[in-house]
Amino acid sequence: MNISLQYCHITVNDVDEALGFYRDALGLEVRNDVASGDHRWVTLGSPAQPGLEIVISEPHAGRSQADGDALQELLTKGVLPMVVFRTDDLDSTFEKVRASGAEVLQEPIDQPWGPRDCAFRDPSGNLVRINQAPAA
Template identity: 80%
Template structure:
């Protein structure tokens, strides 16, 4: 038996506002943009990990009003789970993300437990960490 991750969802307040952070800063490419009524799901991907999609959508997309409100509250508090990416060029990626105007939580540093990494908040307040891949 085998299994692989196909999609991972990141809830954002405004999909259009989030795209430049993920596309221009992190270097992901927009692969799909689907609207249904007032909701929208945008899938981004990377050539280094074909078949894996990062899906951006609003708190109420595909959820009940009550569930969307609960997710919105958690998003506003900044307590939704973080997402961790990896790259072979941490310093270059850090500068690209900084240029998007993202809130910097941590500049690139060598962590005592091993990886060199940095951290940001996307435009909606989600914590995004990026680790340096070993070459």
């Protein structure tokens, strides 16, 4: 038996604004853009991981009003789970994302547990960390 991750969801306030971060700043490619009523989902991915897609959508997309409201509250508080990306050139990636205007939470540093990493907030306030494996 073989099992692998196919989709990871990130809730955002505005899909178009989020595309400026995930597509333009991080360099992910848009794989699908699906409209459904007043909402839409966009999937993005990296050529390095063709079988994995990140789905960005608004809190009320595909959810009941009550569930969407609850998710919106968590998003507004900034307490949704973080997402962690890996790069082979942290310093260049950091500069590209910073140049996009993203909120910097942590400049690149060497962590005592191994990786070198940095942190940003996406336009909706989600915590996004980017790390690079330690040199061998």
